[in-house]
Amino acid sequence: MDKLKSLDDLKNLREEARKTTTTRQSTENLIIVGMGTCGISAGARDVMNTILEELNKRDLSDVNVTQTGCIGMCEKEVLVDVKLKGKERVSYGRVTPQDVSRIIANHVINGQIVEDLVVGKPES
Amino acid sequence: MYRSHVLVCSGTGCTSSGCVEVQENLEKELSNNKLENEVKLIQTGCHGLCELGPIVIVYPEGTSYFRVEGKDVKELVEEHLLKGRPVDRLMYKEPISEEQVPYYNDINFYKKQSRIVLRNCGYIDPESIEEYIARGGYDGLSRALSEFSQDEVIEEVKESGLRGRGGAGFPTGVKWGFARQAPGDKKYIICNADEGDPGAFMDRSILEGDPHSVIEGMAIGGYAIGADEGYIYVRAEYPLAIKRLRKALEAAEGLGLLGENILGTGFNFKLKIKEGAGAFVCGEETALMASIEGNRGMPRPRPPFPAQKGLWGKPSNINNVETLACVPVILSEGAGSFNSVGTENSKGTKVFALTGKINNTGLVEVPMGIKIKDIIYTIGGGIQEDKAFKAVQIGGPSGGCLPEDKIDLPVDYDSLTQAGAIMGSGGLVVMDEETCIVDVARFFLKFTQTESCGKCTPCREGTKRMLEILERITQGEGKEGDVELLEELGSMVKETSLCGLGQTAPNPVLSTTKHFRDEYNAHILDRRCPAGACSDLLIYKILEDKCKGCTKCVKACPQDAITGEKKEVHVIDQDKCIKCGACVDQCKFEAIVLG
Numbered sequence: 001m002d003k004l005k006s007l008d009d010l011k012n013l014r015e016e017a018r019k020t021t022t023t024r025q026s027t028e029n030l031i032i033v034g035m036g037t038c039g040i041s042a043g044a045r046d047v048m049n050t051i052l053e054e055l056n057k058r059d060l061s062d063v064n065v066t067q068t069g070c071i072g073m074c075e076k077e078v079l080v081d082v083k084l085k086g087k088e089r090v091s092y093g094r095v096t097p098q099d100v101s102r103i104i105a106n107h108v109i110n111g112q113i114v115e116d117l118v119v120g121k122p123e124s
Numbered sequence: 125m126y127r128s129h130v131l132v133c134s135g136t137g138c139t140s141s142g143c144v145e146v147q148e149n150l151e152k153e154l155s156n157n158k159l160e161n162e163v164k165l166i167q168t169g170c171h172g173l174c175e176l177g178p179i180v181i182v183y184p185e186g187t188s189y190f191r192v193e194g195k196d197v198k199e200l201v202e203e204h205l206l207k208g209r210p211v212d213r214l215m216y217k218e219p220i221s222e223e224q225v226p227y228y229n230d231i232n233f234y235k236k237q238s239r240i241v242l243r244n245c246g247y248i249d250p251e252s253i254e255e256y257i258a259r260g261g262y263d264g265l266s267r268a269l270s271e272f273s274q275d276e277v278i279e280e281v282k283e284s285g286l287r288g289r290g291g292a293g294f295p296t297g298v299k300w301g302f303a304r305q306a307p308g309d310k311k312y313i314i315c316n317a318d319e320g321d322p323g324a325f326m327d328r329s330i331l332e333g334d335p336h337s338v339i340e341g342m343a344i345g346g347y348a349i350g351a352d353e354g355y356i357y358v359r360a361e362y363p364l365a366i367k368r369l370r371k372a373l374e375a376a377e378g379l380g381l382l383g384e385n386i387l388g389t390g391f392n393f394k395l396k397i398k399e400g401a402g403a404f405v406c407g408e409e410t411a412l413m414a415s416i417e418g419n420r421g422m423p424r425p426r427p428p429f430p431a432q433k434g435l436w437g438k439p440s441n442i443n444n445v446e447t448l449a450c451v452p453v454i455l456s457e458g459a460g461s462f463n464s465v466g467t468e469n470s471k472g473t474k475v476f477a478l479t480g481k482i483n484n485t486g487l488v489e490v491p492m493g494i495k496i497k498d499i500i501y502t503i504g505g506g507i508q509e510d511k512a513f514k515a516v517q518i519g520g521p522s523g524g525c526l527p528e529d530k531i532d533l534p535v536d537y538d539s540l541t542q543a544g545a546i547m548g549s550g551g552l553v554v555m556d557e558e559t560c561i562v563d564v565a566r567f568f569l570k571f572t573q574t575e576s577c578g579k580c581t582p583c584r585e586g587t588k589r590m591l592e593i594l595e596r597i598t599q600g601e602g603k604e605g606d607v608e609l610l611e612e613l614g615s616m617v618k619e620t621s622l623c624g625l626g627q628t629a630p631n632p633v634l635s636t637t638k639h640f641r642d643e644y645n646a647h648i649l650d651r652r653c654p655a656g657a658c659s660d661l662l663i664y665k666i667l668e669d670k671c672k673g674c675t676k677c678v679k680a681c682p683q684d685a686i687t688g689e690k691k692e693v694h695v696i697d698q699d700k701c702i703k704c705g706a707c708v709d710q711c712k713f714e715a716i717v718l719g
Binding site for chain 1: 125126127128129131161162164183184185186206207208209247248254255257258259260262263266269270378379380381387388389
């Protein structure tokens, strides 16, 4: 790596470096992927990888991706929940890798729930 | 981007309990399950709960696993990382309530701590300068160089109330002021990492877990006093600390955070590591400097103080590892944030190495002013096997033993000194009812006696005579007047020794004769060791009314010292008995007791 020649260089490096450690910070923005046996066989791993790629592409480092086991709606796998800070948790079902960019762009970034994929959400 | 970070402790403690195998198996299993692009594996420094190592923490949830062995890894990866099902059996259980605690931050041991010095230990990869920088690292240095004059840095450190964490508790800012004012162009700043107290390992853990915080602290100190060169004096017995330090120095030089014209501010500063052979006396600043110069590590009288005439005759400033690790935080977050923690005359936090008969042994950082009781019972989880608390040795071999009635004492420099102990570097050894206090005093004195460099007579001869008396007492050959003699010798050694080693060596003896006089008397007058620890003073006897004559003890005795017919009361021949206690373990009727 090049030498840091000024205070700004250090600041810039810090901003860059922060992104790599955010997974260890508690953030209240979570995307939770159902990874029970049912989820995995329905393709949860591909969905999760697409989520990670999408977050990376959009530089959304304050969103953590985590996983959970089967919650009982096996026929609706892959299940993906989005829980944003201060908002209720919304569950999406039968999510495919193609749906991921919509969920992230509409819901995570703009706060608009992707209605056609929803299997459970708080009553408004 | 990774969805999960798995942190494996790789401090010296966890290394010896098998973290390397855990680490290797994790790598293997992650790759078997094709998780290597989703899950990032990070080696960290010490988390503190060394006894329960190796420790593995999974983020973002912060689920923590303890005593993880190589064979547990497959389950951990397949269950937790692949399927999101935490593995309950590897989670922490609170010692008293036995409640299972899945998350790192909810464990009492961690919850009651407040981490300034250890802020990064166990959280970042100590071999990655980027991770240190991501956590605000080198911000203190960049602020010092750009926003503060040299005097203002010293003022800020004075304002923070930081006092030396190496033992004596001298105000760090004032010390820096002396070195700054000393005339001369060439000055040195030195880090004393010659940690040698029995039971102490906080300096090692800081260097292993967060080496950059010490490097940054030294660079700030160097700027403040006008030094362009520094030495880290670290004992060669700490190979992992040295390895990580070297790596950290290289990385800091690589980024230009050490070297010429740092961050374009015109400040030049370089650091060197000096490996010491591990002599206790080299923790004394004048002996330490002699050792860096290539001479035998022996102290010399002060004045002149190092600030006037130090390394190679130049003005020098020596600070302890923990002291230096506080400095970056003071500069980046301000003196006010640091001095809001602690008591009136003891600001900030103190790292303790908690050892002895306690449930949670390990490394803890607590706010100054916390009660000893809270450290032992809340953080430490109480005494092992629910035995009774007897004493706590604070401050290592230079410190003192405090009895139960001092357990409510707040931990700060002044109240500890008043009670006859010292903060010291932070060793905290907890003893239960089965520890003999005379034997403890003998143990610590034996340590300092062996480590005495021998240059001055009071320390060389005085500690030897004191040790002889203590050995006699524990062997049941104490004489009336021995305690008075110990006290007289002790105060003489304290007053007349050349350096801190001799000046503090009698402390464990003097504090125990003061607080545990009865126990000394029992040894000397009654030839009895109340704790049942001094083997020369023990007599095993068989209680007639309890002995069933089962002959189990006869078979267990390696000396054939027990005789008696079947179904009749047995007896022990005291001349043959070697007090091994084998018979006690075999007796089902609790008929054999210490008398």
